[in-house]
Amino acid sequence: xRKNNKANRTAKNNxxxxxxxxxxxILAFLFSFLLVILGxxxxxxxxxxxxxxxxxxxxxxxxxxxxxxxxxxxxDNIFGLDLRKAREELKITNPQFYDVDVIKNFPDQITINAIxxxxxxxxxxxxFFLVDSEGVVVSDMSAKPFEEPIFISGLKGISSLSFGKKxxxxxxxxxxxxxxxxxxxxxxxxxxxxxxxxEKIEIDLSKYPSFYVYLGxxxxxxxxxxxxxxxxxxxxxxxxxxxxxxxxxYIDLRFVEPTLSFKKKR
Numbered sequence: 001x002r003k004n005n006k007a008n009r010t011a012k013n014n015x016x017x018x019x020x021x022x023x024x025x026i027l028a029f030l031f032s033f034l035l036v037i038l039g040x041x042x043x044x045x046x047x048x049x050x051x052x053x054x055x056x057x058x059x060x061x062x063x064x065x066x067x068x069x070x071x072x073x074x075x076d077n078i079f080g081l082d083l084r085k086a087r088e089e090l091k092i093t094n095p096q097f098y099d100v101d102v103i104k105n106f107p108d109q110i111t112i113n114a115i116x117x118x119x120x121x122x123x124x125x126x127x128f129f130l131v132d133s134e135g136v137v138v139s140d141m142s143a144k145p146f147e148e149p150i151f152i153s154g155l156k157g158i159s160s161l162s163f164g165k166k167x168x169x170x171x172x173x174x175x176x177x178x179x180x181x182x183x184x185x186x187x188x189x190x191x192x193x194x195x196x197x198x199e200k201i202e203i204d205l206s207k208y209p210s211f212y213v214y215l216g217x218x219x220x221x222x223x224x225x226x227x228x229x230x231x232x233x234x235x236x237x238x239x240x241x242x243x244x245x246x247x248x249x250y251i252d253l254r255f256v257e258p259t260l261s262f263k264k265k266r
Contacts, residue, residue, distance in 0.1 A: 051075045054109040059116055065094070069112065078104055090114075095164030096138050121179045122146045124153040124202075125161050135167040135176060145200065149186075150179050154206030171208035174224045178203055178211060181231050189215065192238035193245060210254060219250035233258060 055070045069090070073081070086102045094100075096117050103111040117138045119130035127141035130148065140163050145151060152175045158167065182189070182201060190196050195216050204212040209224040222230050230253045237258060241248060244262070252259040 046077075050078050050107050052078050052081070052108055052110055056105075056109065056111045057114070058111065059114040060112075069094075073110060078106065078108060078110065081110065095136065098132070119146075119148060120176065122148045122151045123155065123161065123167070124151050125155050125158065129161050131167065131176075133176060133180075135172055137161055137163055137165045137167070139163065150182055150201045150203065152176075152179070152203045152205060154204040154208075156205070156208065171205045171224075174208070174227075175203050175205050175211070178213070178222070178227055181227055182213075185231050185235055188235045189238065192235075192242050193218070218245060218248050221250060221252040221254055223254040 052073050052075060055073055057066050057069060060066055060069075073086075081102075081104065083102050083104070087100055090100045090102070090112070091097050094114075097114050098117045099115045101113045103113070105111055117132040117134075117136055119138050120133050121131060122145065123129045123131055123137075124145075127143055128145050128151070129137045129141055130139035130146055132138050139146070141161070152172070155167070155169065155172060157169055161167070182203075186196070193216060199216045201216075202214040204214070206212075211222040211224065213220040213222060220234060233253060234251065237251065237260075238245075241260065247262045247265075249261040249263050252261070
């Protein structure tokens with residue numbers, strides 16, 4: 001019995017040795033393959049051939065900004081560039097970007113396509129700031145008005161404004177909608193009030209949900225509902241009082257019937 005057990009153990013050991021010996025070439029091949037992979041990886045990560053040397057930026061006109069962004073990526077390894085992380089960091093450090101995409105062009109070039117936020121109006125709040133259609137501030141503060149023909153004033157619940165900050169107040173969102181409607185009606189407004197071609201229009205939100213819109217010297221009162229139809233009504237009213245524009249105190253369109261108030265003659 002003992003002899004049989006010993007013989008079984010010997011046979012088992014011999015079998016294991018045979019398996020190990022048969023696997024040695026495979027293990028040697030895998031080890032060699034791993035060394036090749038590590039060597040290739042090291043070469044790709046360190047070879048100057050794959051260092052980023054050219055950066056193409058699209059959609060950015062600011063020369064200083066182009067240079068600053070280029071410095072971030074120049075001479076980094078193109079294989080080590082995390083595209084998702086690069087996009088996120090560019091949007092965080094450049095809040096004026098609405099969107100940005102980064103593309104690898106092997107062996108040593110990347111392309112950055114940026115969509116820059118465009119100002120649609122300006123805000124008067126302890127100075128003047130340009131804002132885009134989403135209410136994001138896209139400029140530093142200016143002591144003087146920008147060239148944008150319409151500005152919004154009377155903001156509430158805002159502690160401060162700064163470049164990159166988004167204004168979330170509901171009244172301001174409605175104000176931005178009114179800006180767009182006024183721009184669409186601008187030619188009709190100018191035809192009745194030529195002075196608007198050179199004068200700025202103010203949208204005062206201090207009495208929100210009422211809007212007090214100053215078309216030159218004419219105060220127009222609107223309510224935050226059905227703004228489009230009310231502006232169309234205003235466009236129809238202005239030609240009828242074109243010769244008396246200088247006498248108008250205000251036009252109130254907040255109710256079913258429009259109300260016109262004229263200055264008292266002295």
